[in-house]
Amino acid sequence: MIDVYFAPTPNGIKIPIALEELGVPYRLIPVNLAANEQKRPEFLKINPNGRIPAIVDPQGADGQPVSVFESGAILLYLAEKFGGLLPAPPRERIRALEYLFFQVGGVGPMFGQAGWFARQPEKIAVGIERYQGESRRLTAVLEARLREAPWLAGESFSIADIAHFGWLRSAGYAGVKLEDFPAVQAWVERIAQRPAVKRALG
CATH class of the missing domain: 3.40.30.10 (Glutaredoxin)
Known part of the structure; x- marks a missing residue:
């Protein structure tokens, strides 16, 4: 346990x-x-x-x-x-690790800062523009990947998808409109329907 x-x-x-x-x-x-x-x-x-x-x-x-x-x-x-949750084929394993670290080093920090700046009583335009713009850029990277493969590692659902899911399902927090990224939006919806994800989210 x-x-x-x-x-x-x-x-x-x-x-x-x-x-x-x-x-x-x-x-x-x-x-x-x-x-x-x-x-x-x-x-x-x-x-x-x-x-x-x-x-x-x-x-x-x-x-x-x-x-x-x-x-x-x-x-x-x-x-x-x-x-x-970590593919055995070497190329897929590499992709899974790449996108795992892409999330912890990029998507998480940028989305977090975008949301923080947007919610401050004193609006600092340069901070909002910087972090929301970077959040959209990073989402575009995911969009390109998910147009060529069903999951971030390739054919296998992995820890890379789990790492990104929480942030992308709340993309509006970072000023990102998911409807502008249809492959990401469809991926979020597929993950949300997985039985294990439903159990975890209660």
């Missing part, structure tokens, strides 16, 4: 989706971000960066409990440990 320290954010939902897809039992431990529970000393022992998600696996590689933080690292850990 893996403990998942969780809040229902674009990053937070990645981990229950992956665990449902893998058929691995888990326990959600809600973290109240508004109350700054992620900054409490007991949580910082699990994730020194004070962010969700984080997991504790009671059966690490050495048989001892291990904690993992950062959503991309958690997804990769789970895929490798439980043997799923």
